Amino acid sequence: MSPTFVLVHGAFATSFSFAPLQAELALRGVRSLAVDLPGHGFEATYPAAYQAPQDPAALATTPGAIKGVTLADNVARVVAVLERVREHGPAILVGHSRGGMTVTAVANARPDLVDRLVYVSAWAPVELDAAAYNAEPEMASVDAAALAGALAANPADVGLLRCNFRTADPDVLAGLKALFHADGTDDEFRAVLNLFQPDENLDTGTADDVAQADTWGTVPRTYVRLTEDASLPLAMQNRLIREGDALTPDNPYDVRDLSSSHLGWLVHPAPAADLLAELAAR
Template identity: 25%
Template sequence: MKKTVLSLLSAAFAVSAIASCSTDDDNVIANPNTYVLVHGAWQAPYVWDAVKSDLTSKGNKVVVVELPAHGADKTPAHQVSLDVYSDKVIEAISKVNGKVILVGHSMGGMVVTSVAEKIPQKISRLVYIGAFVPTSGQSLGELSMGDPDSKLGPQLSQSDDKLTLDVKRDQLTYLFINDGSQGAKDQVLANYRAEPAIPFGNKVTLTNANFGSVEKVYIKTLQDIVITPGFQDKMIAAAGIKKVYQVNTSHSPFLAQPRAVSDLLLQIGQETGVKQ
């Protein structure tokens, strides 16, 4: 009897172990990618935490870039420019073997666009999430003027030295994550920093040979009041982006619905078919 019980326990343990291994294997995708994630204005790397966790759990590599003068970075605002931002991203990408899926949110769209112009050979796909997509010769400041329905502009104030831009604190979560949990809203408030102003005036120069050669995808944010869906459509059309997805969120989908974002990025990664 004792041997029978031991045999049954051993069999049960073996089945459990096999099931556990099977579950782990099911979580790992066949062709993992390297994602490079670039945050937007008034935000920092923390916004990607949940998305990064989900992507890496599926076997992908994830590099989250902290732009100068954001998060814990101490670069003074007067030393920051769009080129400084893009150089930081290029530095991160240069440490990766093979190509990457480069993802930019909001102002980060300007940054990843600049990066794609400089190193198109390193990018398998360029992904914009509720992001600005400039045409050649445009600055972020000029581009944003094309979105008269945005609620952001009236809530901005410039520092006396004109080096930074602030969002009115009582409007911050309403603008960026009005559909998020209280915990997510608290994160946005706790990690807030004034935004360097100089990059808003920096123009991009784009060529068909470089930027034009990179495949592009856009993920629309349907409840966005910072970069409105209608304006997103205009930028998508101007850039000739054919592959468009959507998430039913405000301006910060990675905080409001991180799983929806990671699922789309995983899908885009598998469609890209780049194995690192």
């Protein structure tokens, strides 16, 4: 039976981000399903203060539905989807960016539901919890100020991460574009920003949520490196691959490359669709 790709988005993203990729997969005869993690998509909060004209003071204090959502909640959502998908054949679980944390935790919890893991420039924590990697040398080139400039609320006050992706500040926009979509046009980049939701949850898991050899390590896996990624640099992608291979040397990553920024592969998805279709044909 042909497999179904189950697609898990990254931070501030939704299942809508995968629509162009899913169209390309469908044109190749490949089945796919994109998941909205809890508090995302139509479950997200879009404060009235986020509309134009914006009200920065209200935006900084308005509650959001994603407050309190945990990595465990994400895992439960994806497991429920996989249980249904597996009724119709194999499942290939794909995580992008922050979605890799969920993919890893799912494979720890229910490796029986996953026939292959695919990380696309995604967090696949092994030696450290996911948040701790941000302080490591491989992340030194990341312009953290770019995302900080978009912050619209104090996380300690609202219990979530809130960014103003509808800002018109040219410096913030330039910083975000350089970080996430330097290989795109300005129009493409603004289109991507308009797909983002303003809120993301705070939970990045703990040391217990890193890859486990006896569960996660039993599932075949592929890591797709985005070679032009400025937000999850190639050096960190390579470190995550090395750590995973060291954990389970008899089941190493199948490593593939796409020449893309962090988001460019979603805007121009044909190469990624070719790659995934080849994995599906195995």
